[in-house]
Amino acid sequence: MTIKKTMLGTLGLLALTASPVLAEGTINVLTWEGYADPSFISKFEETSGCQVNATYVGSNDDFAPKLMAGGGVYDLITPSIDTTKLMIDLDFVEPLDTAKIEGWNDIYPKFLALDGIQKDGEYYGMPYSWGAIAFMYRDDAFDTPPTSIADLWREDLKGKISLWDDKSAIYVAARKNGDMNIYSLSDEQIAAAQKTLVEQKPLIRKYWATAGELVDLYKAGEVVISNTWAGYQSSLLADEGVKVTEFIPKEGAEGWLDSWMVVKGTPNKECAYKFLNMQLSELGQCGVANVNGYSAANASAAKSCMTPEQFAALHQDDPAYLDSLLIWTPLGDRFEAYTNAWNAVKAQ
Secondary structure, eight states: OOOHHHHHHHHTEEEEEEEEOOTTTEEEEEEEETTHHHHHHHHHHHHOOOEEEEOOOGGGHHHHHHHHTTTTTEEEOBBBHHHHHHOHHTOOOOOOOGGGGGTGGGGGGHTTGGGEEEETEEOOEEEEEEEEEEEEGGGGGGOOOOOSGGGGOOGTTTTTTEEEEEETTTHHHHHHOOOOOTSSSSSHHHHHHHHHHHGGGEEEEEOOSSSSHHHHHHHHHSSSSSETTTTTHHHHHHHHHHHHEEEOOOOOEEEEEEEEEEETSSSSSSHHHHHHHHHHHHHHHHHHHHHHHOOBBHHHHHHHSSHHHHHHHTTOOOGGGGGGGGOOOOOGGGGHHHHHHHHHHOOO
């Protein structure tokens, strides 16, 4: 069975949702929170003459269903590196004309070498931002700081634990089980991870879907430990006066790279490429760094717009930092097995 047929079968029963309306001079982006923040998008709209409508996702698992349901209304998407290949295989996106993207050659070579954003000698994804899926705890809830994934299974923290509502929960549980080949798990290992997550479920306050949702849970004291989009929710909580600490557990953490992709057949290609150029420029690269706390893919732009301290803190001078992380990898024809296992956990 092809990946496309498998995905259609898996996602075909999902309810269709309202979609943005196409308008001349407007681009509709399906993206993550912060990637179309007014702090830098407003300037782009003023200077480009292109208006931006953003629809936000809470998981990489949202991209395929929304594109299937969207009727061609999205122009640009930003899936992570474990999902970009799927977008290519499903024929949702088109090759990039990299000659039209200023700063393309300033992207870290490490990112341009990744298989997940290219096919048959052509690039389909423009690397944009990167970071880790770290873990986080509320300082006032722990006398001894947590250091392990196993802390998310502690009985004494029952009702105060949260986990991202995403298939990557399988990656977390697999590492707890000692299975480090998290992107190539056997059926037996996936089943074991599913069992471990089912055992954890009575301890969970809520599976978080958006950055704001997790921030609210921490602010209210309803959650004291979780995984997190490193640098983002912790900075939002700091702004609210809530002291939290991020940590990389001894079992390791996942690493991610998000890339902008052009939806196949978009009628708004001129504005789409203006948008890509902005996002890879100082405006877009420091825009996402300042809003989300994520690292930038264009080292030259980052160095021009960041303080030396921010540049170092975001590992812009040390892309090899990613080597210490378990970088998300396309799951290929195993996508459905992971997704079904995670959905089965939530259905319990």
